[in-house]
Amino acid sequence: MTPELRARARKTLARLEKAHPDWGPTLEFADPLQLLVATILAAQARDERINEVTRTVIFPKYRTAADYAGASTAVLERELKPTGFFRQKTKSVQGAARGIVERFGGKVPGDMEGLISLPGVGRKTASIVLANAFGVPAVAVDRHVARVAGRLGLTRQVDPDEIEVDLRGVFRQADWVKATWCLVLHGRRICNPTPRCPECPVADVCPYPKKTKALSSASRSTLPRKPTAGTARR
Numbered sequence: 508m509t510p511e512l513r514a515r516a517r518k519t520l521a522r523l524e525k526a527h528p529d530w531g532p533t534l535e536f537a538d539p540l541q542l543l544v545a546t547i548l549a550a551q552a553r554d555e556r557i558n559e560v561t562r563t564v565i566f567p568k569y570r571t572a573a574d575y576a577g578a579s580t581a582v583l584e585r586e587l588k589p590t591g592f593f594r595q596k597t598k599s600v601q602g603a604a605r606g607i608v609e610r611f612g613g614k615v616p617g618d619m620e621g622l623i624s625l626p627g628v629g630r631k632t633a634s635i636v637l638a639n640a641f642g643v644p645a646v647a648v649d650r651h652v653a654r655v656a657g658r659l660g661l662t663r664q665v666d667p668d669e670i671e672v673d674l675r676g677v678f679r680q681a682d683w684v685k686a687t688w689c690l691v692l693h694g695r696r697i698c699n700p701t702p703r704c705p706e707c708p709v710a711d712v713c714p715y716p717k718k719t720k721a722l723s724s725a726s727r728s729t730l731p732r733k734p735t736a737g738t739a740r741r
């Protein structure tokens with residue numbers, strides 16, 4: 508962890524913040540329990556879909572951890588079906604809720620140790636809840652953060668827990684939450700699995716060796732033309 512790397516990380520973050528000024532949670536929630544449930548549900552699903560389900564079905568009906576713990580599993584599974592992987596998600600939500608009721612008096616614990624002791628809650632989910640519902644500085648490593656941080660040379664690790672340690676070292680503690688969201692949004696919008704490097708605001712400080720290039724006008728002209736109206740295949 509050199510001073511040069513920290514300086515580059517800081518410069519990179521300032522640019523990403525400018526490019527993604529709307530950084531912050533994209534899941535809707537009003538309290539730690541709602542954020543915990545929404546984050547569990549958000550695995551392998553789009554946040555918009557999760558917000559739709561939580562806003563219309565889940566949050567109006569289930570208000571306390573005891574509500575989830577005591578719910579019929581079959582009913583909750585049916586309600587969570589639109590979020591995908593609904594059986595596993597139901598198990599995780601009810602497991603976490605039971606832990607909260609039985610060991611934390613019905614209140615979501617506000618520390619890492621307590622959160623990760625709940626069934627179905629890993630460090631990523633715990634970090635999101637800590638940072639955004641409790642205001643505790645934390646770095647959450649999802650697939651976007653892992654990919655972008657690796658390409659930007661901020662870590663050489665592949666294990667999320669080790670990536671988290673590296674990112675906590677390169678960014679100032681005061682920037683941990685912002686860095687998480689900026690890396691998430693950059694990964695969703697520009698540094699996709701096939702990165703859009705020509706549009707990237709940090710391309711000049713990114714050491715990734717397989718950057719994509721802008722298509723020349725000559726190559727663009729050889730691309731297949733979009734089908735015109737009336738010729739599209741159905």
Ligand code: SF4
Pocket residue numbers: 658659697698699702703704707708709710711713714715718719
């Ligand atoms: S230059 Fe390309 S690989 Fe590097 S961060 Fe930007 S989009 Fe990702």
